[in-house]
Amino acid sequence: MTFTVFGTGAVGGYYGGRLAEKGNTVHFLARSDYQDIKEKGLTIQSPKGDIYLETPSVFNTAREIPASDALLIALKTTGNANLKDQIAPLVHKGTALIVLQNGLGMEEEFQSWFPHNPVLGGMCFICSRKIAPAVIEHQDYGLMTLGALSPDDLELRNRVGALLEAASVPVTLVDDLHEARWRKLLWNIPYNGLTVALNCNTHDLMTHPDSRHLVRILMEEVVEGAAACGCTIEAEAVDKMLSFTDKMTPYEPSMKLDFNYTRPMEIEYMYDRPLQEASSRGYEMKSVSMLRDQLKFIQNRYL
């Protein structure tokens, strides 16, 4: 099975790097880093073992990339409005679209663009970031939760999962992709938004009682929102997620890094879509909505 990584950043570079390290054919699409990767190779610093790809198959335009069996879509969702046209040259008969983005509703959108291609979703529980051109620092974790949009593609999901596992990526296979997306939001919605709104990291949020209370309130709303959308997240998941985050090294989530570097934030897929879906089922996530409004204000004012 051959892969193309669409977006060689902290996430795409890491997972693509692991697959390439194991000997899989992996093409990398890069933009700002293209020249650096071409000249110096791709470096991934990781507590689970550093990776150095001396001569990766790197491209700066989609049209030149050879056909591959699967696309790992690892660009930020802020670019999704233009993504259909950008990936079209790479989507052939049977090409699997594996969506490694954060948020809700991306897989359904990809499926609507390419109705005959299999669509998988991968939720990446990873702390990683780009620390220099062509250099990714993997800080911690790395589990990928993998599901298929259609039950027809469970076999494909299993094959992709097995290849990732073989490349030292822990994988959890899930049957309900929609529910898994909501479960990921349980972490993403409070921590991404609050670290931006309060200009802090996860440790700050957890150690101040008032922000910790905010995290809990938001999580509880996400649980209710998910339930309205038919996804049961057990109530204990909130406490589990809180203690998990207690143990994390102080961390700035991706949206906080976007804010730091004055890049657009992933508000639409991480906040608007879940709010819309829950609202359409009759549940208003009021605190999530308030956080979303604050993020949009910050986005418009500073980014």
Place this chain on the structure above:
Amino acid sequence: MTFTVFGTGAVGGYYGGRLAEKGNTVHFLARSDYQDIKEKGLTIQSPKGDIYLETPSVFNTAREIPASDALLIALKTTGNANLKDQIAPLVHKGTALIVLQNGLGMEEEFQSWFPHNPVLGGMCFICSRKIAPAVIEHQDYGLMTLGALSPDDLELRNRVGALLEAASVPVTLVDDLHEARWRKLLWNIPYNGLTVALNCNTHDLMTHPDSRHLVRILMEEVVEGAAACGCTIEAEAVDKMLSFTDKMTPYEPSMKLDFNYTRPMEIEYMYDRPLQEASSRGYEMKSVSMLRDQLKFIQNRYL
């Protein structure tokens, strides 16, 4: 009727200044500004006419101030925990306590400390600030809404109101002080908190659609909270308050100035007390609560 201004800042200095200008006996208690006022007098720059008190009756300790008929209590509520002992030397038989502070529940607290003294509440709709030691800049407005905690003191309320009116202070007399306090919160809760949480002024809040939406959501919750507490604020008050603020010169409310100058913020009386009162009547102001938590985080982290 003689007055003592307890706290010669942007509010106490202005109203006390107007009363003194008109020839009323007014004693001023000042702290950091004491020496400056003593040496240079008290200056109030105002579009409604500048005031210069060359030799005001100024003190830096309560014990030296002669007995007066009324105290204008114009310190921030952040100091209320110690206020009982501080004003005790000035509270004689019949001394009226006129509370010019922002928030909810102050008058009841003063009454509990001094059960036999009349307590009035004055809501000051004023844009003013101290721009230098002994110099207050009155920017706009100045209406005082005046009510009595007990119906026994309506006559006193009328007398105080008449003296203020005679001193060029527009006064609205209200019969329901509790309701008037909630009406003031309709403006104070959204604008004070959001200008801090989003680090901006009123104009910024009104011109970005997302923050404008937040202001409206918070106001609507205050209307509901007030209703739960038996205070009817008509729904149109929200739109009226929004268009009033649209017309204001861009303004940083008092809490934003406290934030700018890293002073404690008036979270307890402006947020905690209304939240508690509404909650005790069965209504949770969820968005107000979220804003309060954010303010407490900011308070603990930066101030």
